[in-house]
Amino acid sequence: MPVAVHLLGLAIFVQGTSEFMLSGLLPNIAADLGVSIPDAGLLISAFAxxxxxxxxxxxxxxxxxxRRTALIAFQLVFVAGHVIGALAPGYGVLFATRILSAVAYSGFWAVAAATAVSLVPPQVKGKALAAVGIGLTLATVVGVPAGTILSQHAGWRAAFWAVAGLTVLSALSLLAVLPGTRRSAPDATPAAPQTPSVRRELTGLARPQLWLSYLITTLTFGAAVVTFSYLAPLLTEVTGLPAGWVPAVLSLYGVGGLIGVTVGGRFADTAPLRTLALGVAALTLASAALACTATNLPTTLVLVLVLGFTSYVINPVVQSRVFRLAPDAPTLVPAVNTSAFNVGITLTPLLGGLTIDAGLGFPSVAWVGAATGLLGLAATAWAAALQRRSRPAATPATVPPRIPVSAGTPADG
Structure with missing residues (x-):
């Protein structure tokens, strides 16, 4: 794998830390800026x-x-957002910087995904995207706990300064290794010419299977994130885990995610739909099991590891599959997929909060995850049926040759 792909993953690690670390900074931010914790929590929604x-x-x-120019520019805007945020005199300024940083981060994610697949042969796109996605997993394993500890000892603003400084270092590394040439579409074919075109990118979106894949992204990642969003209070209030052990258990979730994204990257190119179906089914079962056994500490710890694995094993599949469905829109396709991820991140935790407010308790959020997972599994089955229907039928007289994944067509699931 080219070193540039791994450096893109490190860039996602730094920026992803900023996305998730706010959950551990909210009490300090609320106290410093004189707002309530729910108001401080809106900073997370602003980022989404x-x-x-x-x-x-x-x-x-x-x-x-x-692409190199775009990626560096996005990182510089991200740095500016965090510098201003670290100096913010009040809540309003910090709120605005979270939106600004998120916009820059989303642009970086989209271009980084397209860059990663352009740097590797077509048959290992999934592995390249998994290598980039590992950065986000490491953000939950290392970045979030580190940001929380830094905030506890030096204040929440120190965490913002740390993210800004690390992003500058990341930008310098990408400036050194990425080619500075104008971008071209990966896997150039008659369906995906070299010259970028807004019209061609928009036309590439006009495929029903692609939008079904976006729906799968929203449902599967929504099913994954809802339980994680309320995992800390579930562990302390229901499972009875001492608060001091919560970061360690959250890291356990991240370890499962790290293993999951590695396994998912291995099979994303050869059996995408099968990997997706098995991963979502396991995620659904694990969520339901946690809802039923949350009072049992040993079982809960095992299920947290399983949830991390199943949440991230599907990540390389939903990212790489959209490139195969629309190879002529290599920039806009992953950008909309990034939006689909964040729709799931926004909606299912909201539903989980509603079930808690309704008096159903913290285990109810795991039931929300299980129900969303079932919808994701149904959407995956629908995608598999559409793919089978779109294949030309073979006849005894003329059996069409098997088209390899590298040709830019959907892989067999």
């Missing part, structure tokens, strides 16, 4: 909104800009 809106807009706006 920025991610949803920013990715497709910036992907189109920078379509003819060399």
């Amino acid at each position: 909104i920025g991610m949803v809106l920013g990715a497709p807009v910036l992907a189109v706006a920078t379509l003819r800009v060399p």
